[in-house]
Amino acid sequence: MYNILLAGFGGQGILFAGKQIAYAGMKSDKEVSWLPSYGPEMRGGTANCSVIVSDEPIGSPLVTDPDILIALNLPSFEKFENKIKAGGILISDSSLISKKTDRTDIQAYYIPATELANQNEISGMANVIMLGKLIQVTGIYDYNYFEEVMTGSIPPSKERLIALNKKALSIGYNYR
Amino acid sequence: MSKKILMKGNEAIAEAAIKAGCRLFFGYPITPQTEVAETFAKRMPKVDGLCVQAESEIAAINMVLGAASTGKRVMTSSSSPGISLKSEGISYIVGSDLPCVIVNVQRGGPGLGGIQPSQADYYQATRALGHGDQHILVLAPASIQEIADLTMEAFDLSDIYRMPAMILADGALGQMMEPVDFEARTPREIPEKTWAACGHDGKRKHNIVNSLYIEPDELERTVIERFEKYKKIEKTEVKYEEYLTDDADIVVVAFGITARIAKSAVNAARKKGIKAGLFRPITLWPFPSERLNQLADSTKKFLAVELSMGQMVEDVKLATQFKKPVEFFGRTGGMMPSVNEVLENIEKYAE
Amino acid sequence: MVVFDKPKALTDVPFHYCPGCTHGIVHRLVAEVIDEFGIEGKTVGIAPVGCSVFAYNYFNCDMIEAPHGRAPAVATGVKRAMPDNFVFTYQGDGDLAAIGTAETVHVGARGENITIIFINNAIYGMTGGQMAPTTLPGQYSTTSPYGRDLKLQGNPIRVCEMLATLDGTAYAERVAVDCVKNINNAKKAIRKAFEVQKNKLGFSIVEVLSTCPTNWGKTPQEALEWLRSDMMPFYPLGVYKDITVKEDK
Structure with a gap:
């Protein structure tokens, strides 16, 4: 069972990234839930979402103590870093969050996702780069399977978008 | 790969309604249920249906009254403050014995309150959704699949019993996504609507849809008849879920999203050796009083958990007739309790 | 030979209206039109809350009794469910122009293809002579016992004039039932209003200046005279909107 919390600013594609994780789970017959923290602001405010992927029916859909935290801004890092379960995983966008965790009971991964996106002319796709990193470090899904499911929901008319998503995913997955 | 669709609760409500044959939606935007109207607005034109944005909640519920009078399936949806506005129309719909589905995706109150999930409209839904002696059917789903199933069930029940059925959800269920399968449920048999005011075509006497009975004895008779129907519903239409209640020393009673959190807490309590169980009312009216009363003979304590200052807890007390202590834990104003908070309360009261 | 007969669209239930009240005349006119159009079987009428609440007992077509002021919304629901049926509401001034103003204005705005028969008698009849939104300046009522004071109680509403400004209103006319x-x-x-509806041209309203001898404290004859002398100057008769007529001839 994976209790995942994705957190950042509105507009960073937090909810979209969470949805991809849940969608891939559903397509492989897992129990999944996706719960956004919703607010009046659509963009600019803080945004986070709880995603659970499980073999068992899901009780509370609200992830308060995540196994995995994907942080895309400093407020989220500060707010949730200490909530990660012992033995859990932190994936932090180090181009936006200069802080490192002091915790020794979790595995922490730092990836300059926003910078990588800008360098590769896919700005705005740091969220997908983070998903690539998630797959690399957790093995939650097979890489090829996830790539297929994620791009499969994009209509063929937006072919360019498919290529960009694949590129972003691969950058995250191959970043060491 | 499964044929399930990953969908928000609000979207699932609209899709399920369409699946149930509803082609008329009248509503007014309000957070956190706006996606219901938006989904209808997008989908209705594709299925020869209509989604009309009314000038107010009051107008919307009265459009529902009009459309329901013709015998067609119709629904409206709102969130707490909007439901208060609809309450006049709901009372008339009850008094006119009309079927319809009303959705309340609850948010925190009173007043403008907040926009985060709440269950503080329990009293309103089960006690006083409009003036007069009355009940409406109240269904409380706890997952997106159940939202779909119960929305379809609500249409059937309201047609069978000629009364409004409410889906009492909350902001979390409205906004969260889970896989849902719209083919899972078998529809029930629906009686012919011979009472409908749809134009008599010269083939019958005129039908009158009305809630006015100026003679007290006549009004009393119609109310008593309606309460006979309520009695039947209380016997046959009660729905609930039980989880690990057989040997439970403490039974947590919770509905909707709160029951999900409570289930996780019950699992955690069991791991700690506490014999906890969960009782989840699915119909809030009719309330599963009889089964709770039986449970009061086998368990030692009840703990009601709600997103309010304690409303359903009163029905638990009434149902169990004070045979065993009934404790309460709740968060309100849009706050959701964590699994740990509920677990702490189970531990506290299980001692 | 001319035989004066009851329209088929009226039931045999005797009207409960006070002596000299003009509701009965208007009921009959509506019923005659339904007969002439031959549409009783596909008409749904909406009764209001007010003196004419029992209209559902008087018309032979299918009838619905609406909450106070909500008849236009109820009519919208019926019409949207059955767009080929005829739908009319029958409303008084309190129902239409006070508690139900929003519903009334918005059927006009939407161009809802229904007909409103609006009885304006400048008073609340059913509750016993209280001030209506159409009560004239200075007019006495039980809630304006010193005469309607515009500073305290505001101004009367001229409904047809107001609704005529809305793009969805196809036809609006004010008439009276004071003489043959x-x-x-x-x-x-x-x-004409039913014809507009038949041709799906939009919203139609006929405002009928009517009498309420009982609550005006007048004999039926005096009431008719007061309607002419006091109401008509304030509420001029005439067509306020008719999209079937081209404005530039």
Whole structure:
């Protein structure tokens, strides 16, 4: 069972990234839930979402103590870093969050996702780069399977978008 | 790969309604249920249906009254403050014995309150959704699949019993996504609507849809008849879920999203050796009083958990007739309790 | 030979209206139009809350009794469910122009293809003579016992003029039922409104200046005279909107 919390600013594609994780789970017959923290602001405010992927029916859909935290801004890092379960995983966008965790009971991964996106002319796709990193470090899904499911929901008319998503995913997955 | 669709609760409500044959939606935007109207607005034109944005909640519920009078399936949806506005129309719909589905995706109150999930409209839904002696059917789903199933069930029940059925959800269920399968449920048999005011075509006497009975004895008779129907519903239409209640020393009673959190807490309590169980009312009216009363003979304590200052807890007390202590834990104003908070309360009261 | 007969669209239930009240005349006119159009079987009428609440007992077509002021919304629901049916509401001034103003204005704005028969008698009849939104300046009522004071109680609403400004209003006319000539005109207006609905042109309303001898404290004859002397100057009769007529001839 994976209790995942994705957190950042509105507009960073937090909810979209969470949805991809849940969608891939559903397509492989897992129990999944996706719960956004919703607010009046659509963009600019803080945004986070709880995603659970499980073999068992899901009780509370609200992830308060995540196994995995994907942080895309400093407020989220500060707010949730200490909530990660012992033995859990932190994936932090180090181009936006200069802080490192002091915790020794979790595995922490730092990836300059926003910078990588800008360098590769896919700005705005740091969220997908983070998903690539998630797959690399957790093995939650097979890489090829996830790539297929994620791009499969994009209509063929937006072919360019498919290529960009694949590129972003691969950058995250191959970043060491 | 499964044929399930990953969908928000609000979207699932609209899709399920369409699946149930509803082609008329009248509503007014309000957070956190706006996606219901938006989904209808997008989908209705594709299925020869209509989604009309009314000038107010009051107008919307009265459009529902009009459309329901013709015998067609119709629904409206709102969130707490909007439901208060609809309450006049709901009372008339009850008094006119009309079927319809009303959705309340609850948010925190009173007043403008907040926009985060709440269950503080329990009293309103089960006690006083409009003036007069009355009940409406109240269904409380706890997952997106159940939202779909119960929305379809609500249409059937309201047609069978000629009364409004409410889906009492909350902001979390409205906004969260889970896989849902719209083919899972078998529809029930629906009686012919011979009472409908749809134009008599010269083939019958005129039908009158009305809630006015100026003679007290006549009004009393119609109310008593309606309460006979309520009695039947209380016997046959009660729905609930039980989880690990057989040997439970403490039974947590919770509905909707709160029951999900409570289930996780019950699992955690069991791991700690506490014999906890969960009782989840699915119909809030009719309330599963009889089964709770039986449970009061086998368990030692009840703990009601709600997103309010304690409303359903009163029905638990009434149902169990004070045979065993009934404790309460709740968060309100849009706050959701964590699994740990509920677990702490189970531990506290299980001692 | 001319035989005066009851329209088929009226039931045998005797009207409960006070002596001299003009509701009965307007009911009859509506019923005659329904008969002439041959549409009783596909008409749904909406009764209001007010003196004419029992209209559902008087018309032979299918009838619905609406909450106070909500008849236009109820009519919208019926019409949207059954767009080929005829739908009319029958409302008084409190129902239509006070508690139900929003519903009324918005059927006009939407161009809802329904007909409103609006009885304006400048007073609340059913509750016993209280001030209506159409009560004239200075007019006495039980809640304006010193005469309607515009500073305290605001101004009356001229409904047809207001609704005529809305793009969705296809037809709006004010008539009166104080004399044979005007009654004939009222019938024509109601016919016209149903025709507009039949041709799916949009929202139609016929405002009927009516009497309430009981609550005006007048004899039926005095009431008719007061309607002419006091109401008509404030609420001029005439067509306020008719999209079937081209403005530039």
